[in-house]
Amino acid sequence: MSEPILSLRGLHTDIAQYHILQGVDLEVPRGQVTMLLGRNGVGKTTTLKSIMGQWSAKSGQILYDGQDITRLPVSARARAGIGFVPEDMGIFRDLTVEENMVLGCTTGPLDPARKDWLLSAFPALGTFWHSEAGNLSGGQKQMLSIARAMVEERKLYLIDEPTKGLAPAIVSTMAQALRELKAQGASILLVEQNFSVARALGDSAAVMDDGRVIWTGEMAELAANKDLQERLMGLSMETH
Amino acid sequence: MTLAPDHKPTFANLSLTDRLGKAMPVILVPILIVLGFVAIGAPSSWLTLTVSGLAMGMMIFIMASGLTLVFGLMDVINFGHGAFISVGAFVGVSVLIALGDWTGAASLLLNMAAILLAVVAAMAVTGALGWGFERVIVKPVYGAHLKQILVTVGGLIVIEQLIYVIWGPDEIFINRPEMLKGAVTFAGAAMEKYRLLAVGIGLVLFIAMRMVLRRTKIGLIVRAGVENGPMVEALGYRLRIVFVGVFIAGSALAGLGGVMWGLYQEVITAGMGEEMMVLVFIVAIIGGLGSVEGAFIGALLVGLLQNYVAFLEPKLALVSNIALMTTILMWRPQGMLPVVKAK
Ligand SMILES: Nc1ncnc2c1ncn2[C@@H]1O[C@H](COP(=O)(O)OP(=O)(O)OP(=O)(O)O)[C@@H](O)[C@H]1O
Ligand SMILES: [Mg+2]
Numbered sequence: 001m002s003e004p005i006l007s008l009r010g011l012h013t014d015i016a017q018y019h020i021l022q023g024v025d026l027e028v029p030r031g032q033v034t035m036l037l038g039r040n041g042v043g044k045t046t047t048l049k050s051i052m053g054q055w056s057a058k059s060g061q062i063l064y065d066g067q068d069i070t071r072l073p074v075s076a077r078a079r080a081g082i083g084f085v086p087e088d089m090g091i092f093r094d095l096t097v098e099e100n101m102v103l104g105c106t107t108g109p110l111d112p113a114r115k116d117w118l119l120s121a122f123p124a125l126g127t128f129w130h131s132e133a134g135n136l137s138g139g140q141k142q143m144l145s146i147a148r149a150m151v152e153e154r155k156l157y158l159i160d161e162p163t164k165g166l167a168p169a170i171v172s173t174m175a176q177a178l179r180e181l182k183a184q185g186a187s188i189l190l191v192e193q194n195f196s197v198a199r200a201l202g203d204s205a206a207v208m209d210d211g212r213v214i215w216t217g218e219m220a221e222l223a224a225n226k227d228l229q230e231r232l233m234g235l236s237m238e239t240h
Numbered sequence: 241m242t243l244a245p246d247h248k249p250t251f252a253n254l255s256l257t258d259r260l261g262k263a264m265p266v267i268l269v270p271i272l273i274v275l276g277f278v279a280i281g282a283p284s285s286w287l288t289l290t291v292s293g294l295a296m297g298m299m300i301f302i303m304a305s306g307l308t309l310v311f312g313l314m315d316v317i318n319f320g321h322g323a324f325i326s327v328g329a330f331v332g333v334s335v336l337i338a339l340g341d342w343t344g345a346a347s348l349l350l351n352m353a354a355i356l357l358a359v360v361a362a363m364a365v366t367g368a369l370g371w372g373f374e375r376v377i378v379k380p381v382y383g384a385h386l387k388q389i390l391v392t393v394g395g396l397i398v399i400e401q402l403i404y405v406i407w408g409p410d411e412i413f414i415n416r417p418e419m420l421k422g423a424v425t426f427a428g429a430a431m432e433k434y435r436l437l438a439v440g441i442g443l444v445l446f447i448a449m450r451m452v453l454r455r456t457k458i459g460l461i462v463r464a465g466v467e468n469g470p471m472v473e474a475l476g477y478r479l480r481i482v483f484v485g486v487f488i489a490g491s492a493l494a495g496l497g498g499v500m501w502g503l504y505q506e507v508i509t510a511g512m513g514e515e516m517m518v519l520v521f522i523v524a525i526i527g528g529l530g531s532v533e534g535a536f537i538g539a540l541l542v543g544l545l546q547n548y549v550a551f552l553e554p555k556l557a558l559v560s561n562i563a564l565m566t567t568i569l570m571w572r573p574q575g576m577l578p579v580v581k582a583k
Contacts, residue, residue, distance in 0.1 A: 052474055054470060054474065073473075073478075074470070074473040074474055075473045075474075075475075075476050075477055075478045075479070078473070078474055078475055078476030079476040084474045084475075086471070086474070090468060090470075090471035090474065092463070092464040092467050092468060092471070093467065093580055094463060094467055094579065094580065095460065095463060095464060095467075099460050099464075102457070102460060103460055103461065103464055103472070103475055103477075104475060106475060106476040106477065134580070148475075
């Protein structure tokens with residue numbers, strides 16, 4: 001198998017005086033969906049932000065596409081092909097849906113084919129295309145955040161809880177969009193609390209606890225083993 | 241399955257207060273003008289004062305626009321901004337004095353050419369000065385407000401002293417170019433030509449700035465950066481470069497404002513920029529820090545109010561703008577058009 005698109009080696013990140021990531025080791029294989037799982041507050045978001053550079057790693061290494069990006073500025077990492085959907089969505093509320101999407105295009109104008117694809121996946125965005133994004137509902141903002149990250153092809157997507165607070169019907173739309181993204185060959189590191197989404201989308205999984213990755217393996221293996229889930233995450237994911 | 245809601249929602253069913261909420265600041269300017277009319281009574285005086293208030297407002301807006309964006313983008317409080325106003329005025333006025341033949345000629349073309357050259361020179365010098373100021377003084381203190389206040393005030397003092405060194409300690413008097421002297425009379429009201437020109441320049445600049453902010457990619461990046469800088473970076477844009485560009489443009493605009501203000505007052509001093517900063521800060525704050533539209537409205541309110549009150553009750557002129565600021569901040573603590581910051 002080819003080398004992974006992303007590997008973290010012994011990543012340590014401090015936030016203020018707190019030692020949050022305490023040696024994260026993680027690999028994201030190319031063209032796969034890797035689930036990053038774990039209880040609340042174990043450091044999933046911090047891991048994504050460290051990969052993106054929003055928190056700078058104190059020590060350890062971030063290897064992306066054959067390059068050490070540990071010390072690169074945030075914008076350089078993005079331009080190297082990492083797309084980021086933050087937990088808080090990072091929507092520009094004063095800008096219209098269209099303007100948000102245009103800002104997602106860093107290499108050129110909005111590609112019409114890409115736009116059509118995203119609007120068929122998320123028709124609500126078309127309905128509100130010229131409205132201020134701040135007026136969208138929470139779920140619509142979530143769609144916009146994802147669509148904005150997908151509007152240009154990226155090699156690796158870091159997506160933090162895209163289905164948080166979404167109605168079940170929309171969750172499956174979101175999952176479908178992520179599946180299509182993967183079918184285009186993208187690699188995805190996905191933080192997801194919704195177990196059915198995680199099981200349906202995930203190829204492999206990494207479970208975190210206390211600022212470390214404590215288990216990695218096939219998603220199917222984790223999904224099939226309730227005892228393992230209980231041990232790793234304190235509860236069986238089925239109960240969600 | 242489709243996500244488009246069946247009921248085709250629109251935003252038309254917002255309550256009246258919600259809709260007025262956004263439009264209210266814009267309506268304040270005509271309201272103030274009408275109130276001025278009622279209070280002053282005499283239409284010709286009112287018209288003269290209104291033009292004069294709008295002219296003053298436009299000039300303050302030009303000086304404040306850069307300051308508000310600089311704060312919005314990088315949270316930088318720049319007290320040194322006033323220095324660019326003074327430097328712009330001195331450079332511009334020097335050019336005008338050197339071009340005395342052109343400004344003294346009874347030719348509007350030559351007069352305007354002289355002003356144009358003065359403005360270009362002032363903006364070039366203050367833009368370059370802004371670039372240096374950002375690198376040397378502002379960049380080391382990103383994110384530390386107290387230090388920003390201290391070092392930018394320091395920078396202001398140094399630049400003011402440099403003006404004394406270069407241009408001497410005295411104020412410089414300047415005559416307006418020949419064709420811009422005097423007033424035109426309309427409906428019995430005398431309106432100084434220069435003030436009409438200032439209103440025109442201010443309007444054109446505001447519209448141009450709005451176009452850039454709304455219609456260009458750079459403008460989008462600036463507006464997005466004011467709201468959520470880290471996300472702009474995460475999309476792949478180098479916010480720092482955008483910020484430096486805005487800082488340079490804002491400094492150049494302050495320089496332009498300095499030339500215009502100098503010609504308005506017909507006298508310039510090294511301290512003029514520092515004096516203007518009180519009004520400039522009031523305008524940026526009541527407009528909502530980071531909002532160019534807010535600064536525009538705020539500047540017009542300040543200019544109009546100052547002129548009306550100076551006519552009606554001269555003793556109150558000084559406190560009128562403080563009162564305006566207090567009132568607006570009680571109504572909207574974040575300013576009239578607050579920029580909602582991502583935490
Ligand atoms: N800005 C911050 N300042 C201080 N501590 C923080 C900050 N952000 C996160 N933390 C702490 O870091 C730890 C990890 O947080 P993180 O957001 O990475 O968890 P998470 O796994 O994403 O949790 P969740 O599932 O709730 O989103 C938590 O203990 C949190 O309190
Ligand atoms: Mg999280």
